[in-house]
Amino acid sequence: MKKARFIYGNGTTSADLRYGSGFDAPDDFLYFESDEERVTIVSTLEFDRARSAVPEECQVRNLSDFGQVRSPAELIAAVAKTYQIGEIAVPQTFPLLIADELRRRGLSVTPVAGCFYPQREFKTPAEVVKILAAEAIADLAMKTVAEILGAATIDDDLSLRWNGEILTSEILRGEADACMIRRGALPDGTIVAGGIHGACPHCRGEGTLFAGQPIVVDIFPRDLASGYWGDLTRTFVKGKASAIVRAAHDAVTEAKLRAEDRVRAGANAAQLHQYAASILEKHGFHTGIDSDGYACGFFHSLGHGVGLEIHETPRLSSRNNNNLAGGEVVSVEPGLYYHSWGGMRNEDLVLVEKESCRVLTGTPEYFELA
Amino acid sequence: MKKARFIYGNGTTSADLRYGSGFDAPDDFLYFESDEERVTIVSTLEFDRARSAVPEECQVRNLSDFGQVRSPAELIAAVAKTYQIGEIAVPQTFPLLIADELRRRGLSVTPVAGCFYPQREFKTPAEVVKILAAEAIADLAMKTVAEILGAATIDDDLSLRWNGEILTSEILRGEADACMIRRGALPDGTIVAGGIHGACPHCRGEGTLFAGQPIVVDIFPRDLASGYWGDLTRTFVKGKASAIVRAAHDAVTEAKLRAEDRVRAGANAAQLHQYAASILEKHGFHTGIDSDGYACGFFHSLGHGVGLEIHETPRLSSRNNNNLAGGEVVSVEPGLYYHSWGGMRNEDLVLVEKESCRVLTGTPEYFELA
Numbered sequence: 064m065k066k067a068r069f070i071y072g073n074g075t076t077s078a079d080l081r082y083g084s085g086f087d088a089p090d091d092f093l094y095f096e097s098d099e100e101r102v103t104i105v106s107t108l109e110f111d112r113a114r115s116a117v118p119e120e121c122q123v124r125n126l127s128d129f130g131q132v133r134s135p136a137e138l139i140a141a142v143a144k145t146y147q148i149g150e151i152a153v154p155q156t157f158p159l160l161i162a163d164e165l166r167r168r169g170l171s172v173t174p175v176a177g178c179f180y181p182q183r184e185f186k187t188p189a190e191v192v193k194i195l196a197a198e199a200i201a202d203l204a205m206k207t208v209a210e211i212l213g214a215a216t217i218d219d220d221l222s223l224r225w226n227g228e229i230l231t232s233e234i235l236r237g238e239a240d241a242c243m244i245r246r247g248a249l250p251d252g253t254i255v256a257g258g259i260h261g262a263c264p265h266c267r268g269e270g271t272l273f274a275g276q277p278i279v280v281d282i283f284p285r286d287l288a289s290g291y292w293g294d295l296t297r298t299f300v301k302g303k304a305s306a307i308v309r310a311a312h313d314a315v316t317e318a319k320l321r322a323e324d325r326v327r328a329g330a331n332a333a334q335l336h337q338y339a340a341s342i343l344e345k346h347g348f349h350t351g352i353d354s355d356g357y358a359c360g361f362f363h364s365l366g367h368g369v370g371l372e373i374h375e376t377p378r379l380s381s382r383n384n385n386n387l388a389g390g391e392v393v394s395v396e397p398g399l400y401y402h403s404w405g406g407m408r409n410e411d412l413v414l415v416e417k418e419s420c421r422v423l424t425g426t427p428e429y430f431e432l433a
Numbered sequence: 434m435k436k437a438r439f440i441y442g443n444g445t446t447s448a449d450l451r452y453g454s455g456f457d458a459p460d461d462f463l464y465f466e467s468d469e470e471r472v473t474i475v476s477t478l479e480f481d482r483a484r485s486a487v488p489e490e491c492q493v494r495n496l497s498d499f500g501q502v503r504s505p506a507e508l509i510a511a512v513a514k515t516y517q518i519g520e521i522a523v524p525q526t527f528p529l530l531i532a533d534e535l536r537r538r539g540l541s542v543t544p545v546a547g548c549f550y551p552q553r554e555f556k557t558p559a560e561v562v563k564i565l566a567a568e569a570i571a572d573l574a575m576k577t578v579a580e581i582l583g584a585a586t587i588d589d590d591l592s593l594r595w596n597g598e599i600l601t602s603e604i605l606r607g608e609a610d611a612c613m614i615r616r617g618a619l620p621d622g623t624i625v626a627g628g629i630h631g632a633c634p635h636c637r638g639e640g641t642l643f644a645g646q647p648i649v650v651d652i653f654p655r656d657l658a659s660g661y662w663g664d665l666t667r668t669f670v671k672g673k674a675s676a677i678v679r680a681a682h683d684a685v686t687e688a689k690l691r692a693e694d695r696v697r698a699g700a701n702a703a704q705l706h707q708y709a710a711s712i713l714e715k716h717g718f719h720t721g722i723d724s725d726g727y728a729c730g731f732f733h734s735l736g737h738g739v740g741l742e743i744h745e746t747p748r749l750s751s752r753n754n755n756n757l758a759g760g761e762v763v764s765v766e767p768g769l770y771y772h773s774w775g776g777m778r779n780e781d782l783v784l785v786e787k788e789s790c791r792v793l794t795g796t797p798e799y800f801e802l803a
Contacts (some may be wrong), residue, residue, distance in 0.1 A: 075621070076446055088635060090744065107728045111633050154569060155530035162529045174530035237615035244614050245607035251445070251619060252459060252657070263459060265479050265658075287622070287637075323597035327462075359476045374460065382503075 064149025067097035070179070071135055071153075071161065074290060078371035079154050081177040081298050086116045093138060097148065104129070104142065112159050136164035145168055148254075154179040173371050177376075182237045184368060184376045185390035190291065191414055194369065194392050195423050197286040197293035200248045202425040205240040208255075211430045212301050213240055217274040223301055232257060232268035239282060240296035248284035251373075255280050259423075261298070261406030264398060266362055274302035277311070279406045285374050292373045296410035297429045306432055311407040311429050314346035318397035319409045322365060327415055328389035332379045336365040339397045340381075348399050359401045366394040369412055382426055391415040392423065394402050434518030437467035440522075440549070441531065441577040444660060444708030448741035449524050449549040449659050454488045463496075463508060467518065474499070474512060506534035508562040513540055524549040547746075554738060554746045558736055560661065561784055564739065564762050565793050567656040567663035568782050570618045574609040574652050574796040575665055578625075582671050583802045587644040593671055600629060609652060610683035616656035618663075621743075625650050627802045631668070631776025634733055634768060644672035647681070649776045653743050657711045662743045664764050666718055666780035667799045674801055681794035682767045682800050684716035687791040692735060696783055696790035706735040709767045710751075714762035718769050729771045739782055762793065 070080040071094075074087030077370040081087050084103045092113075098183030101121040105113045110354060126132065129141040137160065142153065150171040154164065162172045169308045178184065186194065212235075215225040223230035230253040243250040256268030258276035272278055281296040298315075318339040325335060331432040340350070343361050350360025364380030369392050377383060378390055389391075409428070413420040440450040441464075454464040461481075463474040471491040477481045483493045499511040499800030509531065513521065523532065528674045529766065532542045548554065556564065582605075585595040590787060593600035602625040613620040626638030628646035642648055651666040663687075668685075672711050674714050688709040695705060710720070713731050720730025726758040736748030747753060748760055766780030778797070783790040 072665045084784035108634055108733050111727060112636055153529060155528055157529040158525055159523060159527040159529050159542070160525035162532075163544060172529070174528075174533060176530060197443065233617065237617070240614040244610040244620070245604075249609070249619070249621060250614070264478055266482055357481060359450075362758060363478050 064147055065097055066150040066177075067095045067143075067148045067159075067366045068097040068152045068179070069093065069139060071139070071158065076155070078183070078290070082180050082183055084369055085118045085121065086113050087290060088113070091135070093135070095142065095146075095148075097146070100146070100173065102142075102146075104138070111430050134161075134164070136161045136168075137166060140170065141170050160334060165212065175214070175234050183370060185388065186370060186414070187390050190370065191423075193289040193291040194412065196289065197248060197284055198245050198295065198317040198423045199293070199425065200246045200284050200286065201282045201293040201295040203246070203278065204242045204250070204284070205297055205426045205429075207242045208235060208239050208280050209299070209429055209432065211235060212278070212299050212361070215301060217302060223272045223274060224244070228273050231269075231270055232260070232272060235272065235280075236268070238265065239280070243284040247288055248286045250282065250284045251281055253280075253310065256259050256406060258405045259402060262357070262400045262402045263322050264400060264408070266408065266420065269372060272301070275300065275305065277304070277308050277405045277407055279408050281408065281410070285373070286376055287313070290371050292369050292371075293427060294373060294397055294410060294412055295355065295424055296408045297302070297426060298407045298409060299429055300431045302431070302433075305404065307404055308407065310346060310408075311348065311404075314348055314400055315397050315407050315409045317346070317384075319395055319411065322397065323411065323413055323420055323422065325389065326393070326395065328387055328417050330387045330415075331375055332383040332385055333381050335379050339365045343397060343399060351403060355402060357402050361399055363398065363399060366396055368393050387415045389415050389417055397422050435469070436520040436522070437465045437469055437507060437513075437516070437518045438522045438545075438549070439463065439465045440529075441509065441527065444688050447498040447524065448660070448671070448745070449528070452550050452741055453551055455484050455488045456624070457490065457660060458483070462676065463506070463512065465512065465518075466517075467516070470516070472512075472516075474508070499760065504531075506531045506538070509535060510538050510540065521735055523658060530603070538677055544683050547586055553740060555758065556784070560740065561793075563656065563659040563661040564663065564782065566652055566659065567618060568662050568665065569651045569663070569794050569795065570613050570616045570654045570656065571663035571665040573616070573624075574612045575650065575796045575799075577612045578605060578609050578650050579669070579799055579802065581605060582648070583670050584629050585671060587672060591644045593642045593644060600642050602630070602642060605642065605650075606638070609650070617658055618656045619653065620654045623650075623652055624666075626727070626776060628775045629772060630756065632727070632729075632770045632772045634770060634776065634778070642671070646671065647674070647678050647775045649778050650779070655743070660741050662739050662741075664739050664779070664780065664782055665794055665796060666766055666778045667796060668777045668779060669799055670801045672801070673674055673801075675774065677774055678777065680716060681718065681774075682779075684713050684718055684763070685769055685777050685779045686718070686798060688712040689765055689781065692767065693781065693783055693790055693792065696757070696763070696765065696785055698757055698785060698787050700757050700785075702747055702753040702757065703751050704753055706751050706764050709735045713769060714768060715724060724771060725772060726771050731767060731769055733768065736766055736789045738763050759785050759787055
């Protein structure tokens with residue numbers, strides 16, 4: 064009896080499955096790899112498509128080859144029997160019900176703690192090209208946003224008007240998203256958050272946009288052809304920013320650029336985070352809980368890995384004491400959030416190199432738009 | 434020690450989590466419910482947003498309330514201790530690594546086979562309204578597709594031309610997707626498959642579209658505000674269809690409409706599938722493997738439940754011998770696929786009612802466009 068690594072799911076729920084099998088499908092399917100073979104097992108519905116998608120060295124089998132199986136556990140048990148596999152390693156997110164059933168049938172099932180494919184953290188040149196392509200789509204969408212905010216006019220009550228209509232978060236997001244999806248990238252949750260909505264980092268934003276307020280625009284498209292993500296944030300002000308918003312912009316931009324200056328192989332993730340945080344502090348922006356009980360200041364991490372997942376290893380957070388090794392693609396995104404005036408975040412994607420980092424983002428440092 | 438039901442994940446990977454907690458976030462979070470309480474536990478980053486999203490009877494706790502936890506298993510163990518919980522039921526997809534760790538710590542962890550919330554299968558009036566809203570967005574996108582195909586001209590080589598350009602699957606999909614995303618719905622994998630591409634039911638389609646060929650358009654937007662899906666397919670021919678494609682259209686349309694006539698509380702799912710299959714057979718369209726080894730005919734199931742997941746219980750498949758109970762929302766989508774001429778699928782969403790079904794789709798029976 065031999066050992067093998069199994070993944071069960073689909074390319075949307077499991078980046079590892081897409082990475083390992085080279086295939087993606089809307090419905091769950093099975094993939095396993097051993098020292099002797101790599102096999103993707105799909106239904107008749109996906110069989111032809113899988114055959115033309117998987118790498119040459121991989122086999123595709125039809126699940127009907129394994130008899131009348133009535134559940135994923137029965138399928139995996141039948142596959143294990145066919146290939147004489149007795150020990151199975153699975154991703155940490157492997158479904159518990161299937162694992163329990165396989166164990167009852169006498170198979171050894173071990174979840175792999177951490178990354179199932181640790182090499183996913185370090186991008187090959189081909190992967191960097193795919194991330195660049197996704198980030199270029201984010202750049203285009205951000206350009207669309209800047210053009211619309213630039214073309215917008217300001218009504219007497221400071222609300223923005225574009226194309227004859229009041230300009231809302233929903234409309235501006237719709238234009239950015241339309242730009243991305245026309246290029247085959249899926250924008251799953253674009254943030255266009257003006258004023259107070261921007262004080263909550265994951266609020267998507269809603270309603271009328273106004274002159275003078277910061278408008279946080281966070282764009283993260285997944286290129287559907289490759290499965291890789293881009294990630295990009297800028298904060299705009301239509302017209303003139305208040306003194307505090309300008310100060311926040313200067314602090315965040317300085318923190319981003321100076322942190323990027325320190326990103327390289329050997330840099331410590333937690334120290335990068337602390338360094339950016341210290342720059343924000345030095346500018347007078349404190350992190351904590353405000354008098355109304357809201358979190359304020361810089362209360363998320365400086366960045367995260369980006370690849371087949373929008374949030375993946377490594378995290379540039381105060382809790383990650385590892386050093387960067389080179390080859391990672393990470394976001395660098397300091398932010399400030401206060402319920403008194405809103406949010407300010409500025410984010411690039413960078414590739415960690417030996418002596419420095421390579422910025423993969425092409426968008427300029429937007430801020431005030433006349 | 435009491436019992437509770439725990440869900441860990443995010444609203445994209447777990448429809449149950451969104452259903453139970455009423456909340457959605459891009460990063461993983463924890464929810465549990467017992468006889469005494471319903472609690473959502475999120476990071477500081479999501480705390481304010483969660484507080485305003487969850488139902489009134491639910492609490493939101495900050496994960497920092499549970500000490501310095503370094504993993505989801507530590508968090509769940511700390512929560513279980515705080516709330517004196519000794520037995521945990523989880524969805525069948527609960528991550529194995531967390532379950533193993535909790536069991537090592539002495540907690541009983543049991544995956545619930547099948548639906549974690551069986552009531553998700555039966556839609557409340559409020560849920561039907563949400564599905565209707567999503568389906569209405571699909572209807573609008575299909576109208577856009579029909580308008581573009583109607584406006585397209587035919588070049589000498591039969592390729593379609595629109596807006597001064599050769600019309601491709603990518604362009605037509607982009608316009609449909611832009612329509613949906615502008616309305617706040619996420620179209621994750623729209624199919625626009627012309628000719629031979631349509632012979633593979635899950636091929637998204639690519640390249641130039643031609644007159645005379647069947648163009649399968651399958652649109653399934655998720656309304657991001659509610660999380661509910663719509664699902665809609667039509668097959669178009671620009672210009673005149675060949676005799677075989679017309680015969681396939683007639684067969685599929687008859688199978689769909691006559692199957693819908695039989696959808697009601699008490700109808701047997703497998704029999705509905707077999708009934709549609711028999712109509713296709715009667716029209717002379719056989720299911721099996723063609724001389725080149727490709728699956729052909731009607732080789733997927735007649736339909737599937739739609740709600741917070743695009744594919745959910747119940748399946749209208751030959752393997753589901755259950756009767757419908759009323760309150761389900763299901764797709765009805767017979768299809769035919771042959772490598773000799775392409776694909777033909779026609780799909781509505783319907784609500785199962787006591788004596789009949791209510792069609793939730795507003796799109797007409799498109800086919801040939803002049």
